[in-house]
Amino acid sequence: MEHTAALSIRSISKTFTGQRALDEVSLDIQAGAVTALLGMNGSGKSTLIKILAGVYAPDPGGTLSVRGQDLPMPLTPAAAHTAGLRFLHQDLGLVDALTIADNFALSDGFFARSSFSPVRLRKEHANVAATLELLGINENPGRLVGDLSPSTRTMVGIARAFQHRSGSGGGAGSLNDSTTADVDSLRRNILILDEPTASLPAHEADRVLALIDMLRSHGGTAVYVSHRIEEVRRIADNVAVLRDGRLVADEPLGERDAAAVVSLVIGRELEAPAIRPAEEREGAVLLEARGLSGPRLDRIDLAVRAGEIVGITGLLGCGRSELVRLIAGAQQPAAGTMVLAGKPYTPGSAADAITAGVACVPQNRRRDGVVLDLGVGENLTLGRLSRYTRGPVLNRAAEKAAAADLSRRYLVKAASLAAPVRSLSGGNQQKVVVARAASGSPLMLLLDEPSQGVDALARQEISRLLKELADDGVAILVASTDYDDFVGLADRVLVLDRGRIAAELSGPEITEDGIALACQTGAPA
């Protein structure tokens, strides 16, 4: 393994209005190794990555160099690309309606030309096939991206980042030009991934990690952002930690266990979660579903008691999210009935569900969970303004105080309550969604992948607040593919398999390994 710096970051700072997101960050990224870039929500990871990508200009004074060569500052996206910096952002930037090969061509500016020439098309397909093969991706370049599994899409996104144009001149687009990747391009470029596995189920994430492993075995260099500590332990050689915009650790991962990595990130030890006494879970049945069916669900019977926390998990396509959507009124069942608090429950929309007392934290927070251009405070109290009005008059002070209280309890890090949600880090946006859903005094709270992109401390805090809600009698249903979400939180975990409940775990059976096994075999460990 080489030990030179592939990328040197020197004195990089970034100030947004009213907020210093990065403060004199200096860091060497070792060549031929995977560096995990860690930090709590809002610590500055994405800001640093956007500076490396040439998307944000840093404050004057900092420098960047790749293999000893200074980069022009402020960096442009084109100069970052020329220097060999390659990025995989969370939204992969792939077009579902196009084939893998067309997506490769699109990013390289070949699209318009290549689509009309059968000769070029064949050649491009062969090149794309070679690139996929080099990275161990067993897919036909002619397949539509929309038909790929989530992990394959991510892997295709990585492969595409490594293509480079080679050719024998004749100008861009000549028949001898081609896009391809070879071992040299894997070694030469630096791959920077911003939470590539955040929305992938654990077993799908494994495939992406294996690909990064393979990249390293070819001598490749990667910077990897993740809140999933087990992944970091598996993949990283080095860890660099940002806290409040400052670099506070830059060292080899060594033999650190998960707790040690977490304390490096949060700056102290994470306390063990409190166990809920059993008597808290003995409420009356609040929601009862019978024969609930939909495109992915097959006659589900389910009862959730007041004060109970029930987990729902399963492998890809098991029907987990559909179950949440049916109960949340976002989708209508093909068959089956539901009863909520003793009354028939047939929500025709999410608004109906909320009126009936069922609140939901949806999976896609940017689309369904927050209004990005409204302030943090307004998002927190959205839909609940009647609480802060007397007659026609809105009591702004009461609304503000309620928003401030929620923001404090859910550890939302924002410049101010007036800051638009768009300016928050991903994890902090998620905390706003959870806080709002939980604050409306629901009878039942549904959460779909609640810890996506949320740091370890906030995750534990959300867990603690969910337990408090359950202690107050709220029925809670948590759908997740991150089995760690259930440990120390759920009273029961239901494992779905092809639309049916295949296993149920409770009490001490609820461990990451126990759930993983039940997901694979359909039976509790």
Ligand SMILES: Nc1ncnc2c1ncn2[C@@H]1O[C@H](COP(=O)(O)OP(=O)(O)OP(=O)(O)O)[C@@H](O)[C@H]1O
């Ligand atoms: N466009 C922006 N305008 C104003 N403030 C911003 C903007 N982008 C980021 N910030 C602020 O900069 C800080 C760092 O945010 P950043 O997105 O880099 O965090 P992060 O470490 O990537 O967090 P997460 O783990 O939640 O994704 C945050 O306090 C955020 O509110």
